[in-house]
Amino acid sequence: MNSKAIKSVLAKKHKELCNSIKDENVRKLVEKNTIITGGCIVSLLNNEDVNDFDFYFRDKETTLAVSRYYVGRFNQRQNKSVASVVVGNHINRLEDMLAENEEEIKELEEKIVKRIPENSKVYDPDRIRVWVQSSGVAGEMQEEESLNQESFDLDKEEKESVTIEKYEPVWLSSNAITLKGKVQLIVRFYGEPNKIHENFDFVHCTCYWDSRTGKLELPSKALEAILTKQLIYVGSKYPLCSIIRTRKFIKRGYTINAGQYLKMAMQLNEFNLKDIDVLEDQLIGVDSAYFAALIEQIKTRQSNDPGFTWNLGYVTSIIDKIF
Numbered sequence: 552m553n554s555k556a557i558k559s560v561l562a563k564k565h566k567e568l569c570n571s572i573k574d575e576n577v578r579k580l581v582e583k584n585t586i587i588t589g590g591c592i593v594s595l596l597n598n599e600d601v602n603d604f605d606f607y608f609r610d611k612e613t614t615l616a617v618s619r620y621y622v623g624r625f626n627q628r629q630n631k632s633v634a635s636v637v638v639g640n641h642i643n644r645l646e647d648m649l650a651e652n653e654e655e656i657k658e659l660e661e662k663i664v665k666r667i668p669e670n671s672k673v674y675d676p677d678r679i680r681v682w683v684q685s686s687g688v689a690g691e692m693q694e695e696e697s698l699n700q701e702s703f704d705l706d707k708e709e710k711e712s713v714t715i716e717k718y719e720p721v722w723l724s725s726n727a728i729t730l731k732g733k734v735q736l737i738v739r740f741y742g743e744p745n746k747i748h749e750n751f752d753f754v755h756c757t758c759y760w761d762s763r764t765g766k767l768e769l770p771s772k773a774l775e776a777i778l779t780k781q782l783i784y785v786g787s788k789y790p791l792c793s794i795i796r797t798r799k800f801i802k803r804g805y806t807i808n809a810g811q812y813l814k815m816a817m818q819l820n821e822f823n824l825k826d827i828d829v830l831e832d833q834l835i836g837v838d839s840a841y842f843a844a845l846i847e848q849i850k851t852r853q854s855n856d857p858g859f860t861w862n863l864g865y866v867t868s869i870i871d872k873i874f
Contacts, residue, residue, distance in 0.1 A: 552595045552596060552598055554767050554769060556595075557592065557595045557596065557760075557767055558760065558765070558766075558767045560595060561587050561591075561592075561604070561760040561767070562760075562765065564587070564604050564734070565585055565587065565606075565760075565762055567717075567718065567732075568581065568606070568718050568730075568732075568734060569581050569582050571716070571717065571718040571719075572620070574620055576616065577616045577617060577620045580608075580612065580613040580616050580617070581608070581613065581617065581762075582762060583609075583762060583763050584608050584609035584610060584613040584762065584763070585606055585607070585608060585609070585761075585762035586606075586607040586608070586609060586743075586744050586747060586759055586760070586761055586762070587604060587605065587606055587607075587759065587760045587762075588605060588607060588744065588747065588748070588756070588757070588758065588759035588760070589605040589751075589756050590602065590603075590605070590756060591603065591604045591605060592758040592759070592760070592767075592769075593755060593756065593758070593777055596758075596769075596774075596777060597777070601733060602733070603729070603733050603734065603735040604733055604734050604735065605735050605737055606734060606735065606736050606737065607737050607740060607741060607747050608737075608741045609741065609742065609743060609763070610741060610742070611677060611679070611741060613741070614679050614738050614741040615636070615638065615643065615679055617728075617736055617738070618636045618643075618679055618681060618728070618736075618738050619636050619643065621720045621728045621730070621736065622634050622635070622636050622681055622720075622723065622728070624719065624720055625720040625723060625728075628719075633683065633723075634681050634682060634683045634723050635659065635681075635682045636679065636680075636681060636682070637663060637679070637680050637681075637682045638676075638677070638678070638679055639667075639669075639674070639675065639676040639677070639678060640663050640664045640666075640667040640668070640669065640674065641660060641663070641664070642656065642659065642660050642663065642682070643679075659682075663682060671828050672826060672828055672829055673828045673829065673831075673832040678739075679738050679739075679741075680725045680726065680738065680739070681723050681724065681725055681726075681727075681728065681738065682725065683723055683724070683725070715731050716731070717730075717731050717732040718730045718731060718732050718734060719731055725739075726738060726739035727739065744759050744761065744768070747759075749786075749787075749788065750787060750788055750789070751785070751787060752784060752785065752786075752787035752789070752790075752792070752793035752796065752815075753776070753782050753783060753784060753785065753793070753796075753800070754770075754772050754773050754776050754783045754784075754785045755773050755776035755777045755781075755782070755783070755805075756773070757770055757772075757773045757785075758770065758773050758774075780803075780804050780805045780806060781805065781806055781807070781808075782797060782800055782801075782805050782806070782807035782811055783811065784811040784814045784815055786814070786818065787818070789832075789833055790815045790816075790818040790819040790822075790833070791819055791822070791824070791830075791833040791834060792833060792834060793815050794812070794815050794816075794819070795834075797812075819833075825861070825862075827846070827849055827850060827853065827861075830846070831846050834846070841873050841874050844873050845866070845869055845870065845873060848869055849861055849866070849869075
């Protein structure tokens with residue numbers, strides 16, 4: 552597909568999403584502050600089916616407004632608060648969090664603060680996340696899992712009994728909100744395109760469309776990597792995730808040379824993976840319940856035995872059991 556056609560597809564998708572937003576303030580923010588980037592543009596260039604259109608946002612205000620809007624709509628459909636929007640380690644109150652639930656909200660926030668203390672290496676006062684509570688009794692909280700595993704999905708009965716309109720939320724994770732209609736709203740990162748791409752790993756994913764200008768940017772290095780199907784590592788805040796992600800791209804026909812692995816390994820060496828919070832954060836975006844189980848087992852052991860220090864032998868034994 553040529554660039555003119557791709558711009559048309561992305562502009563149409565963006566317009567449809569904006570038209571579906573019933574809150575005027577949120578709609579105006581999304582209209583001017585959206586960046587569509589990632590694998591969807593690669594798929595369009597190759598005339599392949601798009602799995603998801605990844606929407607990022609230019610600033611914190613828009614990302615927070617979008618998170619509040621769609622989590623609120625999801626909660627309304629459930630007739631209860633199954634998820635909250637958290638900034639840093641504090642709940643950003645939603646209108647549907649009723650006053651009579653004040654004690655439950657306070658208890659939940661205490662658990663969140665305990666889970667993400669300000670002295671944690673992964674604490675970020677400006678980070679926005681969707682905190683998914685247990686789908687059971689109100690007030691229970693599901694421990695946060697990274698890797699996009701902390702999530703709330705519509706159960707089978709609801710999917711069969713309720714007609715969900717296009718661009719309504721159908722799945723929530725700590726990092727993203729998935730809408731019906733192949734749209735994924737990323738809340739983990741925000742900023743100008745170059746800032747967003749600091750969190751990307753491979754150059755072929757750095758093409759983007761900007762709703763403010765209507766321009767489609769196709770960097771020459773990205774196009775070369777797409778054309779030759781080469782994985783070129785450009786640096787990321789999450790090198791462990793990048794190493795694991797290469798498996799997915801290799802299955803799609805991409806090749807990677809040893810030098811790219813060396814770059815990832817050298818960058819990974821800067822992180823202390825024996826810090827469980829760092830390890831969990833490094834696995835962001837790796838969509839695997841196995842890793843979630845690994846993290847959960849380590850945390851449970853540490854919770855039950857505060858003096859426990861895990862090592863390679865311990866982790867190896869768990870990995871061999873669950874993978």
